Amino acid sequence: xxxxxxxxxxPGVFCVHLAKALYEREAVFAAAYKFREDFFIRxxxxxxxHVGIWFEVKRGQAINEMRDGLGEFCNEVLDQxxxxxxxxxxxHLREAIYEQAFRPINGRG
Amino acid sequence: MLHEDVQLLPFTYRVMPQGFLVxxxxxxxxxxxxxxxxxxxxxxxERMGExxxxxxxxxxxxxxxxxxxxxxMLATKLRTRKGYLKAFTSLHMIVATLRCNFRCDYxxxxxxxxDRADTDMxxxxxxxxxxxxxxxxxxxxKIEFQGGEPLLNWDLVEETIRYAEVVNRFAGRNLEFVICxxxxxxxxxMLTFCKKHRVSLSTSLDGPGQLxxxxxxxxxxxxxxxxxxxxxDLTREYLGQDGCSALLTVTRDHLNRLPEVVDxxxxxxxxxxxxxxxxxxxxxxxxxxxxxxxxGEFLVAYxxxxxxxxDMNFRGTPFVEYYAALxxxxxxxxxxxxxxxxxxxxxxxxxxxxxxxxxxxxxxxEARMLARTGDRKFCMGNVLxxxxxxxxxxxxxxDLVHKSCVEVMPGCATxxxxxxxxxxxxxxxxxxxxxxxxxxxxxxxxxNKGIIDHIFELLLRNDxxxxxxxxxxxxxxxxxxxxx
Numbered sequence: 061x062x063x064x065x066x067x068x069x070x071p072g073v074f075c076v077h078l079a080k081a082l083y084e085r086e087a088v089f090a091a092a093y094k095f096r097e098d099f100f101i102r103x104x105x106x107x108x109x110h111v112g113i114w115f116e117v118k119r120g121q122a123i124n125e126m127r128d129g130l131g132e133f134c135n136e137v138l139d140q141x142x143x144x145x146x147x148x149x150x151x152h153l154r155e156a157i158y159e160q161a162f163r164p165i166n167g168r169g
Numbered sequence: 170m171l172h173e174d175v176q177l178l179p180f181t182y183r184v185m186p187q188g189f190l191v192x193x194x195x196x197x198x199x200x201x202x203x204x205x206x207x208x209x210x211x212x213x214x215e216r217m218g219e220x221x222x223x224x225x226x227x228x229x230x231x232x233x234x235x236x237x238x239x240x241x242m243l244a245t246k247l248r249t250r251k252g253y254l255k256a257f258t259s260l261h262m263i264v265a266t267l268r269c270n271f272r273c274d275y276x277x278x279x280x281x282x283x284d285r286a287d288t289d290m291x292x293x294x295x296x297x298x299x300x301x302x303x304x305x306x307x308x309x310x311k312i313e314f315q316g317g318e319p320l321l322n323w324d325l326v327e328e329t330i331r332y333a334e335v336v337n338r339f340a341g342r343n344l345e346f347v348i349c350x351x352x353x354x355x356x357x358x359m360l361t362f363c364k365k366h367r368v369s370l371s372t373s374l375d376g377p378g379q380l381x382x383x384x385x386x387x388x389x390x391x392x393x394x395x396x397x398x399x400x401x402d403l404t405r406e407y408l409g410q411d412g413c414s415a416l417l418t419v420t421r422d423h424l425n426r427l428p429e430v431v432d433x434x435x436x437x438x439x440x441x442x443x444x445x446x447x448x449x450x451x452x453x454x455x456x457x458x459x460x461x462x463x464x465g466e467f468l469v470a471y472x473x474x475x476x477x478x479x480d481m482n483f484r485g486t487p488f489v490e491y492y493a494a495l496x497x498x499x500x501x502x503x504x505x506x507x508x509x510x511x512x513x514x515x516x517x518x519x520x521x522x523x524x525x526x527x528x529x530x531x532x533x534x535e536a537r538m539l540a541r542t543g544d545r546k547f548c549m550g551n552v553l554x555x556x557x558x559x560x561x562x563x564x565x566x567x568d569l570v571h572k573s574c575v576e577v578m579p580g581c582a583t584x585x586x587x588x589x590x591x592x593x594x595x596x597x598x599x600x601x602x603x604x605x606x607x608x609x610x611x612x613x614x615x616x617n618k619g620i621i622d623h624i625f626e627l628l629l630r631n632d633x634x635x636x637x638x639x640x641x642x643x644x645x646x647x648x649x650x651x652x653x
Contacts, residue, residue, distance in 0.1 A: 093579055093580060094580065094608075094609055097610040140583070146180075149212070150176070150178055150180075151179070153176075153239075154194060156240045157179065157194055157247060158247070158576075160240060160241065161244040161245070161247040161248040162251075
């Protein structure tokens with residue numbers, strides 16, 4: 061399963077390489093957060109352009125299950141990045157809505 | 170390349186087998202296919218085609234000229250939804266005593282023996298509690314007596330109610346009283362008092378006799394069910410059919426028998442049931458191996474029971490599942506639905522509070538239960554030693570509020586169900602040692618997400634009869650009236 065993105069480092073330990081140009085740090089962290097129940101996870105930059113996410117099984121999953129899990133992780137990073145991109149498009153309006161919703165009503169007619 | 174000429178408004182989404190569920194900032198939702206979701210994300214009016222009007226109607230997009238108005242409208246809707254925050258603490262629970270004539274396997278309160286009068290609340294403490302309660306700015310005050318079995322300290326309950334009524338002559342609040350009791354010790358004299366002072370009762374019912382008695386055990390060894398039945402009839406003689414509500418605790422033994430429980434509730438004349446899962450506190454935590462189950466097991470049982478209840482309604486017996494009704498109200502209406510255990514920020518302290526028999530104050534009953542097992546992390550102070558400001562505006566309550574806003578919590582911030590859901594920091598702490606908790610693996614998150622998923626699946630059927638039933642639940646009306 062060494063395809064340049066998901067690499068088996070040693071038995072039971074895999075590393076996922078993601079391009080920093082495509083994925084932001086927050087998206088990687090948010091995705092990894094959802095997987096920490098099943099894996100021990102370590103995140104480190106591997107070179108100037110990529111970040112490495114190491115996964116070690118917690119409870120003796122089969123390699124096939126791990127592969128599925130890491131595939132799910134890649135999808136999750138993508139999903140988180142989409143949500144972040146969306147937030148850049150409307151996050152300022154969300155803040156404005158909350159600010160307005162919780163503003164004291166005195167003096168607003 | 171198409172350019173973005175339409176401004177997207179804030180939304181969250183959930184990818185489900187049936188498509189994309191998109192939820193706007195005010196909780197209004199829209200189902201979209203993948204291609205329609207792509208059209209939404211494009212931000213391009215031409216690519217959206219006719220969908221543009223649906224998107225606009227659901228406050229998912231806005232033209233530049235209308236942006237200010239859209240923000241104003243969404244803010245008003247959000248403000249309405251969060252209306253439960255305006256009043257501050259309205260539910261005030263008083264532990265009249267820890268003594269109880271029962272010792273239930275799942276008791277959250279870890280009750281004490283009947284002769285432990287040292288665990289009764291004193292009159293001096295009760296007076297301090299009532300004075301403090303009326304310092305709350307809330308226009309509605311509900312005082313709920315808990316235990317132990319509060320009827321074992323009846324004199325205090327009676328005096329406290331009388332005193333609260335006197336104080337309320339000046340305070341002018343919408344005052345309500347509830348006594349949570351196993352009913353077995355209730356007497357005609359007590360019921361006469363309850364009727365006169367408009368006190369309602371809330372009891373526990375775990376199903377038919379054998380199932381009810383299975384984990385609800387009398388300290389003297391007899392069956393509690395027979396007495397319960399007699400006293401329920403007696404209570405209704407005085408307070409009417411709806412003068413006493415009942416609460417179910419689902420243990421492992423209930424999982425495959427919920428339809429039987431539902432039938433029993435209906436047979437005894439209750440209008441509905443709240444399918445409430447076990448909470449990991451008190452004796453329940455100690456007996457978790459025997460009583461507990463996984464969130465997945467609960468969800469299977471919940472869905473089976475909900476389907477059974479729906480079918481029962483279609484067969485002509487009006488009956489409500491209250492948790493589904495609460496969720497439906499949140500999903501289908503714009504109104505605020507206060508439910509202390511599921512709101513953002515959490516209702517702990519700011520919507521509900523509990524006063525222990527010795528005057529200690531906790532933001533939630535579960536926090537008191539943790540204290541009983543030696544962990545006093547959530548003790549806000551004591552009514553005899555601390556002022557209202559120290560108790561309710563102290564660091565503990567502020568910390569709970571800050572750390573229980575699902576809008577910014579990890580795993581919740583991007584969840585499509587955020588506006589329908591809430592946080593339970595005390596439970597998170599009990600489960601994981603951290604008030605922020607962890608998702609999506611927490612039982613709390615799995616259970617709520619699973620139930621909301623199921624409700625959306627039911628709504629997606631777009632079945633007229635089912636929709637009528639849901640609206641009947643939301644509006645407390647009869648299904649037949651909805652079908653006219």
